[in-house]
Amino acid sequence: MIVDGGPSGSGAFLGVERSLSGRAWRQRPAAAAVVRAHMQGLGLDEPMARALASRGVGADQGADFLTPTLKALFPDPSSFLDMDAAAAAIVDALSAKARVWVFADYDVDGAASAALLVRWFRAMGADLPIYVPDRLTEGYGPSARAFDTLKGQGADLVVTVDCGAAAHAALDHAASIGLNVVVIDHHLMREQPPRALAVVNPNRPGCNSGQGNLAAAGVVFVLLAALNREARRRGLFDGRAEPDIRAWMDLAALGAVCDVTGLTGFNRALTRLGLGVMSAWGNPGLKALLAAAGAEARPATTNHAGFILGPRINAGGRIGRSDLGARLLSTDDPAEAARLAAELNALNVARREVEAAVTEAAVRRVEASGAHEDGSAVVVVEGEDWHPGVVGIVAGRLRERWRKPVVVIGVDAVAGVGKGSGRSQPGVNLGRAIQAAWEEGLLLAGGGHAMAAGLTVASDGIGAVRDFLNDRLAGESQVAAGQDWVELDILIDPGAATRDLFDAFERMAPFGPANPEPLFALDGVQARDAQPMNGGHVRCRLVGADGASIRAVAWRCADLPLGQALLAGQGGLKIAGRLKADDWNGRRGVQLEIEDAADPRMA
Incomplete structure (x- = not known):
């Protein structure tokens, strides 16, 4: 049975004012x-x-929304500030047979962005070398050192992707040595753009594209359309097939999902259609990485992109060689793809071990001090020799645990410098606060998005940054905490949690920010056969009053009130969770991924 389970707009859904995670529940207003x-x-x-x-x-x-198309939603490339100038500069260089390099960030979005450009150049009969800075030795984004290296290797034009919009000093240096630069980015930036032939960024002040939710790979995909248009205008396709950029939408979708962008409008169309392209597993790198992960080549979902492929591509930039991901996504050689995929998969195993150790140490440090529950706006925690490649993942884990923004900093005691990454709560613009800290002179470098940001700080200045962020974000965090609802869609009985129901709501996929996955509520159920799993997860069956049941899992919660309630086999629970496909051994069923629970006896 499916029922309407509570008041809409305001008021507690199922009467839950405080759940086991400390949140109130409400039905999404409509x-x-x-x-x-x-x-x-x-x-x-x-x-x-x-x-x-x-x-x-x-x-x-x-x-x-349900059947998005590029025809209906593709933006005019010229609506992006400087897009026409960027396309002209790149086609100029291509026509002149100038030496062009792509300079990419070391995460999935950067790798996908670089691979998109490499594939377009290859289709045009040209080579496009890739430069990705090393996270440990060069840090994030362009630098004078990197531009000197590229100039020394004969570069005439550098196209930065997923970085560069805030690299004023580095781009000033590039201009001083006669190196032309085009910037393609999506990060928050200052009013005044850096010195370059073109700065394309939907989040640039004055850009009227309305596409600020795009990942860098999405911006590059629009750039490819602009490049095709410019090349067509110049007659470069006379006697040559025009590159079919639609064949590379899988890379744009990969960037959108892994960079956790808002999946609405054109970005939703690009992601949904891109996952359709990915489902053919025609990209040799993605196909090889899927095989290295031991996953089946099924129709691609955001789970493939975000939880199977993405972490492995990121592993190269986090604890290995920073260019591995971009090379994997741009190669057409299956043998090379298999070698790179095996290396990235091994690095990902090592990354998980490093991440687990840093997470455990950070939790101990914060919870021993009480900093997670002292009313502060943000948790800032640092530790010596915490690998800078995993601090962002750890920050995300701790944000989920404590429901407030978290910044995790790994300190190099010898150099006296900390490199950190933060993850935020909806309603708290962490990237803007980090940018403000940099402008106040408290950081050596810093910037990012509303929900994620990075920073570099002198180790003796971490305390001042902590105080600044807590003061700066106090108002936003107070409002966000009051709005930290668990928002549910409908109330169902366990017996109604069927594959047909799952398939019906899958029409709304892909899910992500601005299009959250449907959240279902169960009322008055008991957790039976509960078992702890490695990693702090808990598996169980949720059984209703009529005896109908559904398999369920709750992630990383065994030591939290939610996990303890499940393991104790408590009855009368109210459960909030997401339906997931359960195709183990061909069963074609569903299970519930538990988000939260409430015990009326503990209200």
Whole structure:
């Protein structure tokens, strides 16, 4: 049975004012008129229509949301500030047979962005070498040292992707040595752009593209359309096939998912269609990496991109060679792809071990001091020799645990420098606060997004940065904490949690920021056959009053109130969770991934 489970808009869903994670529950608010419009116009049942309306899908937007197309949603490349100038500069260099390099960030988005450009150049009969800075020795983004190296190797033009928008000093140096630069980025930046032939960034002040939710790979994908248009205008396709950029949408989707971008509008279309392209597993690097991970070549989902492929591609930049990911995604040689995939998979195993050790140490340090529950706006924790390649992942884990922004800093005691990464809560713009700290002279470097940011700081200045961030974010964090609801879609009985229900809501995929995965509630269930798993996970069956049950899992919670309630086999629980496909041994079922629980006896 599926029922409407609580008040809409305001008020506690199922009466849960404080769950085992300390949060209140509410049903996602939705305008009744829009719900009716979706039911009538799209032929949807009420729960599905309500889910669309609650995600801001307007009465006239449902068809484009459920069946997005590039034709309907692709933006005019010229709407991006400097896009035409960037395309002209790159085609100029290509036509002149100038030496062009792509300079990429070392994460998935940077690797995918670089691979997109490499593939376009290859289709045009040209080589495009890749330069990716080393995380440990060069840090993030362009530097004078890197530009000197590229100039020494004969570069005439450098295209930076997923970096460069804030690299004023480095780009000033590039200009001083006669090296031309085009910047393609999406990170927050200052009003005044750096010195370059073009700075394309949908988050650049003055850019009217309306595409600020794109990952860098999405911006590069639009650039490829601009390059095709510019090359077509110059007659470069006379006697040559025009590159079909749609064949590379899998790389754009990979960047969008792994950079945790808002999956709405054009970005949603690009991601959904890109996952469709990925499903053919035609990219040799992605196919090899999937095999190295021991995963089946099934239709691609955000799970493939975000949890199987992404961490392995990132492993090269985190604790290995920074260019491995970009090389993997750009190669057409299956043998080379297999070698690179095996190396990245091994690095990912090592990365997990390093991450677990740093996470454990950080949790001990913070919880011993009480900094996670002292009312502060942000947790800033540092430790000597914490690998800078994993601090961002650890910050994300701790943010989930404590429900507040977290910055984790690895300190090099010999150099007296800490390199850190932060993850934030919705409603708290951590990237803007980090940028402000840099402008105040408290950081050696810093910047990022609202939800994620990086910084470099003198080790003796960490205390001042902690105080600054707590003061700066106090107001935002107070508001965000009051809005840290568990937002649910519908109440169901365990017996109604079927594959048909899962498949119906999968029409809304891909899920991510701005399009959250549907969250279902169960009421009055008991956890049975609960078992702890490696990594602090808990498996169990959730059994309703009528005896119907569903398999369930809760991640990284064995030492938290949620995990303890499940392991104790408590009954009468209210459960919030996401339905996931369960195809083990061909069963084609579902299981519930538990997000939260409430015990009425503990209210």
